[in-house]
Amino acid sequence: MLPDTERWFVPPDLQLHWHCYGETCLVFNPRSGRTHRLEQWVMDLLEALRQGPVSLSALMEHLGLSQEEREGAREKFNRTIWELDRLGLIFPAGL
Amino acid sequence: MKIGDHSLEQLDGQLREAGLCWRTGPFILRLKADIPQLTPWLHTMYGEHPVVTEPEIIDFHLQMRRGRGLRRWWRPQVHFLLDGNILFAPFPLDHAPPLFEWGLNLCIAGRANHFLLLHTAVVAKGGRAMLLSGVPGSGKSTLCAALVVKGWRLLSDEFSLVHPDNGMVYPLARPAALKNQSIDLIRNLTTENLIGPAFPNTRKGTVAHLKPPAASVQAHEQPAQPAWVICPQYRPDRPAHLTPLAPDHALLRLGANAFNYETRGASGFHAIAALVNRCSVHHFFHDNLEEAVVALESLSTRDIQPSPSETSS
């Protein structure tokens, strides 16, 4: 579990390349040189993180999730954030 | 002047001395060799290929050399050299032709990074290319050879040379390698004698080569427009059947199997996406080579336009 004090962002100069097919997008990250298959909601999440470093709670609030929804979604978000960090699609504040 | 226009003695002399220079697809190679077994094989299999006599930039300076040392007296071996460097462990001397083909594949896969190099067989009809993508054992090469025997143009049994600027596939009509049972399957499709000698006990079993048709070799300057991507799978009890494959799956599959997808970066990503958007893409199960050829013939007379994707700039 990631500490909620950690804040995440997508740098403005990270220009992802993408092709979307329905709800699935293939994304090429020119920094890592890797190609990923992402669901549309993850694309929206990446877009939200372009606004600047935010914590997980603030992010869920920004995406309009209610208090109960947030509790239910926390683990899914947590895993997604962990994975996106590992793939180098998002960065912790300070990097 | 073609390689086949030379006498065996002339060819042998050139291979031993200055080296034989010829063009295959977009590449020019120069081969020096002191392997008597290789000469007649090259004479037949590369017989239609044009010899290069003018000074040129040569893509691959190759040598095939017999192993030295004491070992040669009881187990003669042959080395493959690029630019004077031995690239991998030697083969037994009587496997010189498969070693040559294998070595040249390695050279192209490692060096021709001005192309996007997909790992597929490619055949064409009327300027439109069909890419056959499959893991080893899927029957990709067999299907490729069957289509060629039935009149399709051979571009390559191993590489799609995709030009990153125009998306066209460039031809490389070299001998097509057939393995084990495939050799007889192809031999039975035709009354002509198109298949060269069999080499038993290579690391891939018995290997023989289909000679590229003269018309395919002569078209070495004519690229083809990709129109179909087929992922064949031989299954003993599945009659020939095509199922559409989702474009995102096709893109990942072609990328993952390519020789230099990661090396080419964003350009490789967009090139494959454009190719997949332009092509009709199918899984293809079949249990009989002749029926498979008929099914693909009939696909080629239809035209399917896939829906375009939404795309970043």
Add this chain to the structure above:
Amino acid sequence: MTLTHGTLSTPLLTLLRQPDSFPNLTLPEQDLALRLLRRAGLLAWLFYRLQEGDSWQTLHPKVRDHLEGARVVAVEDERMLRWEVNRIRRALLGTGIPVTLLKGAAYCHAGLPMARGRLVADVDLLFVRDDLDQVEQALTEHGWKQVKLNSYDQNYYRQWMHELPPMRHWERLTEVDLHHTILPITGRLKPNPALLWQDRVPVVGESGVWTLSAVDMTLHAMVHLFHDADFDRGLRDLVDLDGLFRHFAKTEPTFWASLTPRARQLGLGRPLFHALTHLNSLMQTPIPQAVLIDSQKDGPIWPLRPLMGLLIPLAILPGHPERANLLRILAWWPLYLRSHWLKMPPTLLFSHLTHKLSRRWRPTVQNRRLV
């Protein structure tokens, strides 16, 4: 002084000094030049030098294909380098440990023009020795593992070298070398790492990332050339040095004035002497006469001076790809011994060499460079 072996060196050196002269070569000469440059890892270097000029469109289409293919690989190498540095920063985030880049990673992050088209195999980093344990631990937590070495090599690195055994990322398979000084700790030359540390300069736009100063970076490139027994890469190193000199001579007003004093302060006067001598004679790098004369004081005594003057160009300049070159092999061995002499006390040297010798005969696979 012109010391050539065979007929290849002169046209090759002309090409290295004046890459724009490439189109003036005959087609067979161009063909041979492409082969030699490929082997030296300099094909993409030629791409960028020709692209800067206006001869690109006039080149033979096949030459353009070869150079374009080399450019693609070099661009990917640079991406890899930048991403590895980013991932290392990610692993060290929160530790407060600064990352100092060496060699290729430094050239690229410092934005030096000579970094364009430079092939890279791994990332070299400098740390304070006391931080190394923590660095190793942080990298391990983020997916790096010690490259499997036999126990002899493990020992060799741990006891005698200026770096830890390399670490490799399990997924990306890229290697990082963690140094705590720029030369082996047992070596005769012992540049004080604290001095290098003091003069570091920050990388613009990458917080916590540093490079050595311009002068130190150049001196490090020199010890690399004349101390690593990697003479097959010698030509590339020579071109690197030429690029560093030409660039810093323009951008760093105090470069020439501080070069020799700094080299002496770090105990690197002798490598500087060799580098200046051979850059001057082989590459015709513009070096102020006063610097050349001053550096003579650090040169070796007769007969070592003419001997080294003879051996170094022989070892560095490539022979014909398909002909064995006895002279070159003869030159290579004394230099190999010398490079180890400089690295280690003689008793150690003996055991290391016998060990290395017995392993030299194993076949090596270097497909990437060769192909």
